[in-house]
Structures are given as structure tokens and as C-alpha cells.
Amino acid sequence: MKSKTGKNTRETLTLKYGWKFRLADAPEMALPDFDDSGWETVRVPHDWAIEGPFSRENDIHVTAIIQDGQRKSLYHTGRTGGLPHAGKAWYRLKFSLPKDICSKRVRIEFDGIMSHSRVYCNGKYVDTWPYGYASFAFDLTDFIKQGDNILAVSVDNKPLASRWYPGAGIYRKVRLVIMNPVHVSLWGTCVTTKPLNEKTAQVDIKTTVENHTGKRQKVTVETTVIGPVGKKHASSSETRTILKSGVILQKIRINSPVLWSVDSPKLHTVLTTLKTGGKKTDYHETLFGIRYLKFDAGQGLLLNGEKMRFKGVCMHHDLGPLGTAVNAEALKRQLSMLKDMGCNAIRTSHNPPAPELLDLADNMGFLVIDEAFDEWRMPKCKNGYNILFDGWAKKDLLAMIRRDRNHPSVIMWSIGNEVPEQDVSSGAKTAAFLHNICKKEDPSRPTTAAFNSPDNAIKNGLAEIVDIPGWNYTPNSYAAYKAKLPGKPMYGSETGSCISTRGVYYFPAEEERNPKRKTLQVSSYDLACASWANLPDTDFRSIDENPFIMGEFTWTGFDYLGEPTPYYEEWPSRSSYFGIIDLAGIPKDRFYLYRSRWTEKETLHILPHWTWPGREGELTPVHCYSRWDTVELFVNGVSQGVRSKHHKNMVNRYRLVWSGVIYRPGELKAIAYDNDGHPVKETAVRTSGKPAGIQLTADRKEIRADGDGMAFFNVDIIDSKGTLCPGADNLVRFKINGPAEIAGLDNGNPASTEPFHADYRKAFNGSCVLYLRSLKGKKGRILVTAESAGLKKAEAVLSAR
Ligand code: GAL
Numbered sequence: 001m002k003s004k005t006g007k008n009t010r011e012t013l014t015l016k017y018g019w020k021f022r023l024a025d026a027p028e029m030a031l032p033d034f035d036d037s038g039w040e041t042v043r044v045p046h047d048w049a050i051e052g053p054f055s056r057e058n059d060i061h062v063t064a065i066i067q068d069g070q071r072k073s074l075y076h077t078g079r080t081g082g083l084p085h086a087g088k089a090w091y092r093l094k095f096s097l098p099k100d101i102c103s104k105r106v107r108i109e110f111d112g113i114m115s116h117s118r119v120y121c122n123g124k125y126v127d128t129w130p131y132g133y134a135s136f137a138f139d140l141t142d143f144i145k146q147g148d149n150i151l152a153v154s155v156d157n158k159p160l161a162s163r164w165y166p167g168a169g170i171y172r173k174v175r176l177v178i179m180n181p182v183h184v185s186l187w188g189t190c191v192t193t194k195p196l197n198e199k200t201a202q203v204d205i206k207t208t209v210e211n212h213t214g215k216r217q218k219v220t221v222e223t224t225v226i227g228p229v230g231k232k233h234a235s236s237s238e239t240r241t242i243l244k245s246g247v248i249l250q251k252i253r254i255n256s257p258v259l260w261s262v263d264s265p266k267l268h269t270v271l272t273t274l275k276t277g278g279k280k281t282d283y284h285e286t287l288f289g290i291r292y293l294k295f296d297a298g299q300g301l302l303l304n305g306e307k308m309r310f311k312g313v314c315m316h317h318d319l320g321p322l323g324t325a326v327n328a329e330a331l332k333r334q335l336s337m338l339k340d341m342g343c344n345a346i347r348t349s350h351n352p353p354a355p356e357l358l359d360l361a362d363n364m365g366f367l368v369i370d371e372a373f374d375e376w377r378m379p380k381c382k383n384g385y386n387i388l389f390d391g392w393a394k395k396d397l398l399a400m401i402r403r404d405r406n407h408p409s410v411i412m413w414s415i416g417n418e419v420p421e422q423d424v425s426s427g428a429k430t431a432a433f434l435h436n437i438c439k440k441e442d443p444s445r446p447t448t449a450a451f452n453s454p455d456n457a458i459k460n461g462l463a464e465i466v467d468i469p470g471w472n473y474t475p476n477s478y479a480a481y482k483a484k485l486p487g488k489p490m491y492g493s494e495t496g497s498c499i500s501t502r503g504v505y506y507f508p509a510e511e512e513r514n515p516k517r518k519t520l521q522v523s524s525y526d527l528a529c530a531s532w533a534n535l536p537d538t539d540f541r542s543i544d545e546n547p548f549i550m551g552e553f554t555w556t557g558f559d560y561l562g563e564p565t566p567y568y569e570e571w572p573s574r575s576s577y578f579g580i581i582d583l584a585g586i587p588k589d590r591f592y593l594y595r596s597r598w599t600e601k602e603t604l605h606i607l608p609h610w611t612w613p614g615r616e617g618e619l620t621p622v623h624c625y626s627r628w629d630t631v632e633l634f635v636n637g638v639s640q641g642v643r644s645k646h647h648k649n650m651v652n653r654y655r656l657v658w659s660g661v662i663y664r665p666g667e668l669k670a671i672a673y674d675n676d677g678h679p680v681k682e683t684a685v686r687t688s689g690k691p692a693g694i695q696l697t698a699d700r701k702e703i704r705a706d707g708d709g710m711a712f713f714n715v716d717i718i719d720s721k722g723t724l725c726p727g728a729d730n731l732v733r734f735k736i737n738g739p740a741e742i743a744g745l746d747n748g749n750p751a752s753t754e755p756f757h758a759d760y761r762k763a764f765n766g767s768c769v770l771y772l773r774s775l776k777g778k779k780g781r782i783l784v785t786a787e788s789a790g791l792k793k794a795e796a797v798l799s800a801r
Helices: 099-103 328-341 355-364 389-404 427-441 454-459 475-484 536-545 590-598
Strands: 011-014 019-022 040-042 061-063 074-076 087-097 105-110 117-121 124-129 136-139 147-157 174-179 182-195 200-211 217-226 232-242 245-255 268-276 279-288 293-296 300-303 306-308 310-314 345-347 367-371 410-417 447-451 468-472 490-496 549-555 604-607 622-626 630-635 638-644 656-658 667-673 679-686 693-698 710-718 731-737 740-746 760-762 767-774 780-787 794-800
Touching: 105 117, 105 182, 124 136, 182 268, 182 279, 182 389, 200 217, 200 232, 200 268, 217 245, 232 245, 300 549, 310 367, 310 490, 328 355, 328 590, 328 710, 345 549, 355 367, 355 389, 389 410, 389 427, 410 427, 410 468, 410 490, 427 447, 447 490, 454 468, 454 475, 468 475, 475 490, 475 536, 490 536, 536 549, 536 590, 590 604, 590 622, 604 667, 604 679, 622 630, 622 667, 638 656, 693 780, 693 794, 710 780, 710 794, 731 740, 731 767, 740 760, 760 767, 767 780
Parallel strands: 310 345, 310 549, 345 367, 367 410, 410 447, 447 468, 468 490, 490 549
Antiparallel strands: 011 174, 019 040, 019 087, 061 074, 087 147, 105 136, 105 174, 117 124, 117 147, 182 200, 200 245, 217 232, 217 268, 268 279, 293 300, 300 306, 604 622, 622 656, 630 638, 630 667, 667 679, 693 710, 710 767, 731 760, 731 780, 740 767, 780 794
């Protein structure tokens, strides 16, 4: 990496390529002349563990998971994904700085390192930041020199530290920022907005300026606000004499502002210019949005004066086959699918997310609960956050708030999830400590926490301390909690925990809790849930019946690596069954249940598939997720009866059920009727023949040729008529000709030990997904070929630009 400054403001260099990596540990790895030529060369963001191999021996947790109701220790194999994330490793990067660097300030910014990182520059220890989800920065000015420099980062990922797959290494972006001695601090712009009257918004901009010249300086802060369409709104200029640092507050009024909302996520920009002695010394841009939020104990949530409810999902941070190495395109694909489902809110369970997620949420229109911790002082895992809490909780919480406070998407600070402190009387004191940090730093947003032991959290005062308590898995008690805390707005911070495997159906279709089968799969009739949880239908009913509830955050939007409930001890289960969308990114049936509830879109979805050789003549229940209330079902043209949604009985309340259907090969068809009885939409699934070919469907025609551009291909095994073969598990091999590479492959099977990084993948229940990534700076035609023995191959072409 080479830098040339010479600019009169700041220069930001993303440190992406050329890192050396080794899974080993020795003190001399910090030294500048250490020979790392034999080390692997990697790009950052990097997750060292995602390439595997999977093994049941990786990070075994012999423990009783108390919150899951376990009374005795179990031998948990895939709890953190079965991947080799525990261990010590080093990263080294050589970078070169220009001559004039001695007159500059240099800062290194890390969006997140998993975990217990220690940073060295030119052999000298700089500093440490242990929490793997925090963003942080260090001043390197006293460590760097002109010419070649060596940055070395040690990582120590402890076993027994997480309840899910945490990832490993420098899994988020790294930047070097070169600045003049007078500059805006890290996260030094703070924008808050409020309505002044019906037509005018007031925007308060606080700018923290640092002066490293050693002398008093007259600093002018020029601030301009630009509207969503580039319209300049207003400017302010303030001059102040600053010795070391100072905070300048500027107030700008905006008439008839364009408001930010989930349906119209319009962003404004603050342009900040610093000048000393008439010369520009720094320039910095900050995005923000103008939106008015009200949390009301009776009405719930009002955004810009309109009542809305959270149609939310909880999300962990991994990106399936990419692991935790952040990629904005992969995140955007996830959010686009959630948006299509009608989701309007995300809870970043249970840690601060990558900054890219918040940028996307701002731009695409999602509300975000930004969550700090899964543990306080009392452990859930031996080496979890409890070992850091006393020394780091305040620093980590401040880092989250300061980094994220300008995002209009961020609406609440969550200080914790299901902390065991709910059950002890001292818990309220810790809650107050964290709550007060949030309020002092950002009085504009409420605090929240997610409680799974609400009675105790209410009794012990924790629930009273946060502004807005969140309830996990207690949909039948919302009214009781409301009676105890009448002045508090509240919501379902975790709901559902329904479990299923895409494309798998077991008979009879019955409600099940923590069901286990030899296949290590869970039926997709959406009637199974964890033992402490409930079906989505119960949450819907409870939200319908309790208008004060601000909505729900379902566990979870996507499957994630680790936590393979209910298969705690059964290897190779190694990823979750909770997702509405599977780990590869293919919607499960449940997707359409939420879509039919959360949107007005024309959703009409029937399950199961209709290819059941050997089941001829047997009872094969059919369910339908429909936006319309009335649907008629046909098997080979023969009506199986009309079902209408009705609200007295839970069956047919949110889904329509035909329990007496007999399987006969052919066509299963549903016709939806409007309120006047007119047919408005139909859908069908057909019995497939034998696998005959492959269908390759790309989600785009072009990818950005910058090394981060991605395209996603759905790969389906089809019969000679083009019908999906729902049981197919053919092995598919991929060839890429042109400037792109395979970034990962997955099929959504939570119990597969096939590597995510290979050029082949078995289909699972008919499908798999190819994640393709561009090569930096290489443009041109890309030909993707998918082949499988005995099947007609498929090809797709796209271009890298
Ligand atoms: C909750 C917990 C989540 C996840 C979920 C699974 O209790 O907060 O992290 O474990 O259960 O149902």
C-alpha cells in the first residue's frame, strides 16, 4: 500500500490487499524485520475460520444452556458453527508513507477485529481492543515514519466465548487516515434534529476539533447542510480559538425538510470544512436524516406523526458462506430480500453491526435497534463478555453510540440481551450504569434491553430503568406487563423462534417443540419451534390483540452459523434452523407467511412441494400463505375445498390449512378469491420428473469490477420440463471464465460439512447458491458454467465493469 499525501485536507486509505496472515503466535511476529514471506497473503475483511474444515472438535461446549432450559451439561458440538475460529493469529501489513508525513497526524481505524486484538507499528506496541464487535481507532503518529512501515496485529480468539459463530480475525474494514494537525476528531460530528414548528426543522451540529500544533489556533468551522437532491439548505461559520480540542455547536434551520422514513429514506449531508489562518485544514462529510420519532405508551411508535409497527427481524452478523468477512453487496442482498418480505426493522442481535449495515439501513429504509451486549458481568459463556465488562463496558458502549448516532435508521440503544442479571437484585444497578452512559451521550434516543425473565426484570427494577423494555418469547403476557409498567412503551424484542429446514416435510404435520430426527432436519410446515418459543401465528395474534405493543423482532431473518437448536449434541448440525431464509439465502416457506402478513403484495404460496414418489394415496396436508382471505385448492383439477381466514380459531387464522388432501401426482393448484368471490390470483406446484438439467439464475447482469462486486446465482436442478426437482442432491461443479472468482457456495443444509469454498456443491432439496465476486480492476465478460454428471449443463454470462 502506497500513500501520497500532498492534499490539503485528509486522505483516507482502505487497507485491503497485501496483508500477511498466519495462525500462530510468537512475540517476534510484531517485529519489523520478521520474515513473513512464507505467510499466506489475504485480503481484509478476512475471516480465517470460514474455509474450515468443519469438525465436531472445534470449540465444544460442555455445559447446560440455562436459558434453553437445560438442567444438566450436554456435549454441544456445533454451537459456534463447528469451524476453527478459536486460536491465536497474526496479521502483518507493509505500507509506505510519503516524505511530508512528519507534518501530519496518522490514525488507524478498525471497524472490528475478532477478538482481543493488539496492534503494533514498526515493532512498538500501540494499544489493544478486546471486544470483537467494537469499532475503534488508534493514533499512529508517534509510531510511523516516512518510507516503509510495518503494521502487525495479533488476535486471540478464545474458545467458550460465544453462543454463535463469532468469526475470526480482521473481519471488517481497516483504514489509515492521514490528516493535518487541526482536524475533526474520530466520530467528531454529531447531528441531531428536532421539529421547531410544523414546517421547520432544527439541525444541531456539534463538531469536535483537535489541534495538535501545540499552539493556540483560531479555527473556523464552516458547516453546510445539503438536502437529498443536492439542494444547499443553509450554512454556518464559527471561529474559535482552540488549544488542544474544542467542541463547536452550530444550529441550522431547514424549512420544509424532506423527511426520512422507511418508505422514503431520504438523506441529508453535513459538509464540514475547517480553516486555520484562512487555509483549509480538514474536510469531512456526514450523512444524516430528518425524522421525528415518538414512542408512546398507549399508541406505540410514531414515525413522522404516523403510527407504525415493527415488522422486524433479529439478525446475527455472518453472511453464510462468506462467514463474517463483511461485504456490502452480500448485506444488501440480505436486506433486499427482507424488504421484499415487508420487514421494516432489524435488531442487531446481540452486538454492534458492521457500519455497512447501518449505511444500507439508512439508504434502504430500515429501523435499527443497535445492541451492545449479550452479557454483562454474569457469564453465559466462560470467556464471553463477562471477562471484559468491568474494564471495557463503558468504552465499548461509547464507541457504539459515537460511531452510530448520526444514522437515522438507528432508533434505540439496546444495552443487553437476556442478561442473567435480570434474576439478581444488583442487576438494576448495572442497568442504570449503562442506561446513564447512553442518556448522557445521546439524550435523543431511548434505551432498551431484551428480557426473557420479565417477571424478575420487573421485580428487580431493570425493566423500569430502560426507557422501553423489550420482551422475549412472552406474547401471552404483554397485557400483564403493561399493567405492571403502564407508562412504558414496549415491544416483542424476540419472537417466534420457529425452526425449519427449507424443502423438508415430515408427516403428519403437527405442532412440535424441539423435534429431533435422525436426518438432523426440521419439518418446513412451520409448526415446529424451540421449547421456550412459539409459532409465528401466536405472535401475530398477540400483536393484533395488544395495540400498545410496538411490534416484533422475529428470531431470525436468516439462518446463521452456530446454535443448531434442537440438535445440540448431534454432529454435524452446525448452523441454525431459525431463519426465515436459509443460510444460502433461499427463502423457506415461512418467508411467504410473513410476506402475506407484512405486505399488501400478491403473496399466494402453497406447501409442501408435490413430488412424493411412494406417498400415492396418502394423506398429505397442504398449507397456504395468502394475502387474500379466501383460497380454493385443487389436486389435478379436483377441488379440495375453499378455506377462509377466520379469527376465532388459530387454524386458518393466518394460514389456510387443508389437512385431508390425498397425494396424487400431478398438479396442486391454489386460486385466491377477492371479497366479492372473484378469482384474483393462482399458483401451482407440479410433480417433477427425474433430474435432467441445471437452471442458473443470476440476480444481475453486471458486477462492479472493484474486487468487492458480487453476483448471486440460484442453481436449481430441474426435470425435462423445467420443474424443480425438490429432492435432488446432485453434485454441481462450477467453472468461471473471465475476471471473477467463486466467493462461496452453499445449499442451506444446516448439517453439511462440505466446504463453502470449493468449485463444487451438492444441491440440497433441489437447489444451491453460488456467490461470485469480481477481481479488482479487471473488467470483461464472465462466463459461469454449472455441470453435473448426467444433467444438461447451464451457462450464464455477465460482465464486470
Ligand atoms: C434467545 C436468545 C437468542 C437465541 C434465541 C433462540 O433466548 O436471545 O440469542 O439464542 O433464544 O431461540
